[in-house]
Each structure stands twice: as C-alpha cells, then as structure tokens.
Amino acid sequence: MHEMFYADAEHQPFLFPSGPSRALLIHGFLGSPRDVRPLAQELAAAGVTARGVLLPGFGDQIDRLRGVKAKQWLETARDAWRQTREGADRATLIGFSMGGAVALRLAAEAGLAPDQLILLAPHWKFADRRAVVLPLAKHIIRDYKPFGRADFDNPDMRRMFLEWSPGADLDDPAVRVRLRNAATIPTSALDELRRVGVSAAAAAPRITAPATILQGLQDSTTLPAYSRELARRLGADLREFPGDHIIVDPNRASWQTVRDTVVDLAVGAGG
Secondary structure: OOHHHHHHHHHHEEEEEEEEEEEEEEEOOOOOOOHHHHHHHHHHOOOOEEEEEOOOOOOHHHHHHHHHOOHHHHHHHHHHHHHHHHHOOOEEEEEOOOOHHHHHHHHOOOOOOOOOOEEEEEOOOOOOOOHHHHHOOOOOOEEEOOOOOOOOHHHHHHHHHHHHHOOOOOHHHHHHHHHHHHEEEHHHHHHHHHHHHHHHHHHHOOOOOOOEEEEEOOOOOOOOHHHHHHHHHHEOOOOEEEEOOOOOOOOOOHHHHHHHHHHHHHHHHOO
C-alpha cells in the first residue's frame, strides 16, 4: 500500500523552529503529519515552535499497521511530547481526530500536563455502533475496505486520494481499481483505535490543564454530541461552528476559525 500512498515528503515528521513557546501536533487515524502541517506553519509564523509526530503504522509505515498496538502510538507521542515540553516557556498539546484521544491520554499523565490542551474534532467514540463487535470481529474479518465504492468524481474524494498519492490519474479505471483495493484497513487496527478512545475518555476527568475543543457541526465522524459529552467530562471550552471532520484543511470554510483560535491559544492570547 505504501508504494501508492504517503510517498510525498510532507507526510514525514517535521519541526518548525520559532520562539520559546512550543506545540506538538498529533495527526489522526490513517493520517500523517501532513494533515497538521498547515496549522504548524501558522503557529511557527506566530512565534511558536511546532513539531509534528508520525505515529507508528501510518504514513510510509502503513504496511506495518496490522501489527501496531495503541500503546505504541502513545509511546511515540509521549517521547515527542517530552522533547517538546523540555525548556519551553509555554507548551501546547494539539490533537486532531484520533490524535485528540492520544493527546488526552498524555495530558492525564503525571508530569506531562500541557499549559494548553487543544482537541480538534477529537475522535474517542465510533459513530458506527457496529464498532462494539470489533474485539470479536477482528478475529473473523481481517480487513476492511472503506473505499471499495469510492466515488472518484466527488471533489473531496479526489482531493483526499491526490493527497495520499500525488500524480495519480484518477480518471483511469485501472488506477481507480488499484486505489480501491490498496486502501485496506486491518480490523485489528480499528480495534486499537477503539481501545485508545475508550482509555482517553476514562482519562479525561483526571486532566487539570485548560482544554479547548473545536468541533464542526456537520462532522459525521466525531459527532458533535460526542464532543459535547467530552467537554463536560473535561470541563473544557467547546467551540462549535459550521464544518465537517477535516477542520485542519485550509481549503475548508472552517479553516480561518480553527487557525485563529489555535494560534491565539498557543501564544496565550485566547484564554
């Protein structure tokens, strides 16, 4: 799968040195540092040193996803967060989608509390109720093809596949078949995603850092009701606005709201 997806260097981890305030940005499931790179660039321009971590089994490591456990995502993010916090005047922890669940877990750990926790459409609970059978289903159904019926004429679908596989001829029927078959998710990985979400929700009441949740009202992946529930558990500031799940995309109408809010909070002007 990696031969078709994630070959671009923008999917690799990054560090944008800037001022003494720092931020760690954690991407989501099937994502990579590329997802949060535009936001990191805005932070660096505002004087906040920004780091993006690549979680195991994603990006150009996607072929390893079947064997990756949630604890490995946490270990990698924890190491990056410790590097980010060390010597920082102000340390902000930012998680998008599944990265929000990882960020929640880190923020609850002794000695790792951020000065500011920002959760962007944090995924901690599946919208699809069938997810409850994943602990059993992963032993019966090894793979899931979420794009088996992908509409390559849909602008959002085309943009997503071109981000994963730049230069692909999405009008070529043979390429469409290859992409549909290559984009396969191990059900074991979906169960690890479920596990990290459950543990994040359990950790939320232990978090004492100021927390802000940004949530699109048309999000069908992280349902607004889920973020409202999480905000109650955290005592977080919940900011809702029109938008879908990919609120970190500069092409979305919600981008300006997300960018300005995150930058203000990271520099200490949005509290």
